[in-house]
Amino acid sequence: MPKLTFLGTSGSVLTKERMCAGILFDDKLLDVGFGVLANLIRSGKKLDSISDLYISHTHSDHIGDFTGLVWAMAMKGRTKPLRVVSSSSAGAALERILDLQSTPYAWVKFEITFVRPEDVGVKSVTTVHDPENLAYRFQTDRGDLVYIGDTAKSEKISEFAKGCDLLIHDSTYLDGQESLAALTQHSTARDAANTAKLAKSRRLVLTHFSPGNGVAERRYLAQASAAFDGRIVAAKDHQILTV
Numbered sequence: 332m333p334k335l336t337f338l339g340t341s342g343s344v345l346t347k348e349r350m351c352a353g354i355l356f357d358d359k360l361l362d363v364g365f366g367v368l369a370n371l372i373r374s375g376k377k378l379d380s381i382s383d384l385y386i387s388h389t390h391s392d393h394i395g396d397f398t399g400l401v402w403a404m405a406m407k408g409r410t411k412p413l414r415v416v417s418s419s420s421a422g423a424a425l426e427r428i429l430d431l432q433s434t435p436y437a438w439v440k441f442e443i444t445f446v447r448p449e450d451v452g453v454k455s456v457t458t459v460h461d462p463e464n465l466a467y468r469f470q471t472d473r474g475d476l477v478y479i480g481d482t483a484k485s486e487k488i489s490e491f492a493k494g495c496d497l498l499i500h501d502s503t504y505l506d507g508q509e510s511l512a513a514l515t516q517h518s519t520a521r522d523a524a525n526t527a528k529l530a531k532s533r534r535l536v537l538t539h540f541s542p543g544n545g546v547a548e549r550r551y552l553a554q555a556s557a558a559f560d561g562r563i564v565a566a567k568d569h570q571i572l573t574v
């Protein structure tokens with residue numbers, strides 16, 4: 332059964348309870364924001380079993396631990412290649428970041444390949460966010476998983492997510508924070524729920540919560556439930572879900 336482990340569910344900055352964006356999906360890691368490496372190691376997952384890293388975009392709350400992950404893999408003596416899937420601009424930025432952070436390549440005994448989602452047969456779409464953010468759609472034999480990354484509310488996303496089993500959606504803000512959401516190109520819980528409703532998704536996972544909203548899980552859930560009838564989860568760090 333395809334398994335998801337949430338390694339970070341905070342937006343922008345980490346908190347005591349929540350690291351920045353990161354989800355383990357079988358042998359794939361989806362984003363690697365600040366603190367995700369620590370939670371990945373705590374999860375007991377062997378770093379060597381991770382084959383692919385999918386990056387939504389280059390905001391540091393989604394890539395902050397990238398170099399740390401590569402170094403941790405090198406320290407474990409990794410030899411198998413690591414495939415990094417992203418937009419071409421994000422791939423180029425990540426390569427540059429490894430250089431800028433003075434990665435000692437002689438010590439990295441594995442190849443890091445930077446590819447586009449179309450190279451590996453995974454569907455993607457650009458969301459409403461700057462820098463360019465790719466949402467990904469993964470097929471499993473139990474239904475499709477859609478990971479949005481960051482986005483302002485957008486009907487295009489519901490088309491992309493049509494009929495998926497599990498929609499993991501940016502849910503940074505609450506009702507009353509719509510102007511903030513528009514300014515920062517993020518979604519409210521209600522936006523996420525409207526997208527799930529239009530997409531006829533079976534389940535919705537809310538994540539990327541604004542630290543400024545403190546512990547407001549019940550409010551996020553209540554506002555999303557007003558717009559979407561399916562099952563809704565407000566993700567917590569270390570939470571496990573199956574597809």
Ligand SMILES: [Zn+2]
Nearest residue numbers: 388390460481
């Ligand atoms: Zn972002």
